[in-house]
Amino acid sequence: MNSSMLLWAVFLPIIAGALCFAIPDRTKWLREGFTAVVTLATLVIAVLIFFSPEMRFQTAELGFAPVKFLDFYSYHFSSFLIMFVSLFGFLISLYSMKYMEGRGRLQEYYPYILLTVGAANGALLSDNFLPFLGFWGIILVTLFLFTTIGSRDASPEKVFDAANKNMMILGGADLALILGVGFLWYLSGSLTLSEVSIPLHGAMAISAFVLIMIGAIAKAGAMPVHSWIPQMAEASPASVMAFLPASLDKLLGIYLLSRIVLDFFELNFSMSLLLMIIGVVTIIAAVMMAMIQHDLRKLLSFHAVSQVGYMVLGIGTGTPIGIAGAIFHMLNHAIYKSCLFLTAGSVERRTGTMDLAKLGGLGRMMPFTMVAFFIAALSISGVPPLNGFVSKWMVYQGIIEAGAAQYWIFLVAAMFGSALTLASFIKVGHSVFLGDKPRDLGEVKEVEHSMTFPMVALAALCVVFGIFAQLPLVYFIGPVVGISFPAFPAAISWTGIWSPTLGTILLLVALAIGGLIYLAGRIRVARVAPVYIGGETTGEGTTDSLSHAPGRLTGLRDTRVLGTEFYDTIRNLRGLKWAYDKGEAAAFDIYSYGKHVFPISEVLKLLHNGRLANYVSWCLWGLIILFIVTASIG
C-alpha cells in the first residue's frame, strides 16, 4: 500500500465528477451507473485505506508560509469517516436513480454527488489547513448548487431563498473558521492539523476556539446557526437532504469540533460549559419545533438540528466517554437520519406529498419503507437496543462523569429531549404509515428495489450498530479518543450497566415471553374496528377537528384521526404559544437578524450598476492607494 492511494480517494470522485458533466442526457443510465460505480470504487479505496497503517502524502511546502498544497494523512478518525462518506455517496446515488427520475438538471445532480464525496474525503484527509479549507469550501458550493436544483413542489423564489440562506450562514461560518485558523496559526506557528496543540488561555486562543467552533457547529447545524437546515428541507429533494445536511455535513462538522476539542485545544471549564449549553438548548428548542411541524421533511430537518445537540453536548463534557459517545452519535445520526429522509423521499415518490395531514395508512402498501422508517425512528428516539440508544447512553454517562453536581440539569434536559423525539415520531408514524388512508390517496405501491436497498441497508446498519455496538466502538471510535473499549463480545462494563448484546438478548427473551402469553390468551385474530374517539366524529382534513369539531356539526361519517393535531395542546399552551409564534416568525433565526443588521449592504448595492468599467475603476482606486502606501513606506 503506498500513500498515493490517499490521492485516489479524493481525486477519483472529483475527476469522475468533472467527466460526468460531459455525459449527455440521452445516456442517463450511463451517468447514473457511472456515479454508482465510482462511489463504490471510492468506498473500496476507503476500506483499503482504513485497513492499512497510517499513511501520509504531501507535496513540497510553498515558499511564503508553512503551507502545503496537498497534505493528506490517513489519521484513524479520518479514515473511518471517509468510509462512511463514500458509503453514503454510493447509497444516495443508487437511491437517486429512481427518486430523481424525470426531474430537471440531472446533468448537474450526479456530478455534484461525486464532487461532494471527493471534497468531503479531501477535507477529512487533509492534514494542512490550506487544503482543508479549500475542500471545506467546495462542499459549501456543492451544497448551494444542490439546493438550487430544488424540489418538485417548491417555487423558484423559495428555492432561491433557501440557497441564499445556505450561502449566507455557512459562508459566514466559513469566514469565521478561516479567521479562527488564522489565529491558530499565529498562536501555534504551524498549519499542520496533527501538530497544532495549544492551551486555551488568553483572549486570542479563546477567540480562535470560538471562531472555529462556529464554523464547525454551523456545518453540523446546531443553534443558533441552524436555520439553514429547515428552510433547505422545504425546498430540496429528500435525497439531497439525506446526503448533505443529514449525513455529510454532520460528519464534517462534528469531525472538526472533535478535532478542536481533542487535538488543537485543551478544553477549559467555561468553553466546556458554553458547548454544553449550546447542546442542550439545541436539543430542547429544535425538538419542540419539530413536534408541531406538519411537513414531513421539515419535521425531520428539525430533528436533524436537535440531534446535533447531543453531539455538541457530548463533546462539551470533555470526558473521553462523552466525546466517544458524541462521535458515535454523529455516526449513528448520519445513518438513521439519512434513512429517515430516504423513507420520506419514498413516500413522496409514491404519493406526491409530504404533508402529514394528507398521508396515512401507507404501512400495508409500503412494508419495506415502513420497517426502515420505524427502525430509524426508534433509533433516533433512543429506544434500546438500537444504535441511537447506545450513543445517547454514552453521552449521558459522559455528563455524569464530567463531575459537577449542577450538570444534572443537562442530563434531565437531554433525556427529556429524547422523550420528545419519540413523541414526535409517534406522530409521524401514525400520520404516515398507520392510521387510516385518506380517501383521495389512490392505490400506492412499494418503491423500486434500487430505492428500498439503501433504506434497508441503513436500517440494518442501525440494528447492527445497536446490538453489536462494540464493533464500531472498538474499531472506529476507541482509537480516536484514546481509550480501549473491552472487545467483543464482552460488555462495555464502564458505560453503566448496559451491555448491548446481552441487553438485546434479554429484550428479545422478554418480547418472546410476552408474545407467548399473548398467544396463549387469545388465539383468535384481533377484531378490526373503526377508530373510537368517544362518540365524536371528525371531519377529514380539518386541523382542529378534535377540539372544535366542525365535523361534529356537519355529521361526516369519516372518522380519521389526524396525526397533525396530536400536539396542538402543547402548541397552544400559554407560555409556549408565545415561543412557538416567535419561532415560526423566525425570531430565533440568526439570518433574519443579519438582514437588518447590515443596512450598509443596501448602500453598497447602489454601487453595483453592472458596468464593468465601474468595477475596474474601483480596482484602480485600490491600486492607487497601494502605490501611494508602498511608496511612502519604501
Place this chain on the structure above:
Amino acid sequence: MIGIEILLGLIIVTGFVALEVKKLRTSVISLAAAGLFFIIASFVFGSLEVGVGGIIAFSILIPLLFWALKQTTGEDITIRIRPEPNDIFILISVAVFVIVCFLVVFPRLGIAELGPPPAPIEGPAGLSILREVLVLLAAAAGIWAVIRKVGRREK
C-alpha cells in the same frame, strides 16, 4: 538607442488615435500602423520570434477586425454621447491613476541599460512552434463555435 524610443512613442500615438477617432475603420488602420511599428521594434531588438509572432498576429487580426466592421457598423456612435456622472467618475479614476503612476511609480523605475544587442544564441525553437500552433487551433475552434449558424440556439 533613440530609434527605439521614437518607435515606442509612435506606437503610443497611433494607439491613442485608434482609441479616439470616430470612424472605426480609421481606428483599425491606426492599430495596424501601431502593429507595424511594433514589428519593426521587435526586429530592432533583435528578436526574430516575437517579430514573426507580431506579423502573424496582425495579419490575422486586422482582416478580422475589418470583417467584423463590415458585418456590423463602421461608426462609433458612443463618442458623441454626453457623459453621465458614472462616466465622469470613471474618467477621474483613470486620470488619477495615470497621475499617480507618473508621480509615484515612474520615478522609481530604473532606466534600462540598453547596450548593443548581443549575438543571437541558437536554441531549440521547434517545440515552441507546435505550442503556438495549438493555441491558434484552439482559438480557431472557438471562433468557429461562436460564429457557426447551424446548431446554434436561436432566441
Place this chain on the structure above:
Amino acid sequence: MMPVYVLCAILFLTGIYGVVAKKNLIKIIIGIFLMVQSVALLLLILGYAAGEVGGLFQTIGLITMIGGLAVMSLMIVTAVRLHEKYGTFDISEIRRLKG
C-alpha cells in the same frame, strides 16, 4: 528623454484608458490589444537588457502575442455576435450584461 520602461508603461496606461473609459466594444478590444503589445515589448526590453536573445524572454513574448491574438479574435467574433443580437456596440446599451 524618457526611459523605455516608462514608455511601455504609458502604452499600458493607454490600453487601460481604452478598456475602462471607452464604451464601444471594438475600442475596448483595441485597448486590450495595446496592453498586450506593451507587455510583449516590456519583455523584449527586459530580455535585451539582460543580454539574452532567443531565450526565455523571447519565448514568453511570443506566447503573449499568440495568446493575445487568440483572445482578441474570440473577442472580436463575440462582439460581432453581440452586435447581431443587440444592434449596437455600446456596452451600456447591451442590457443583458448588466448584473
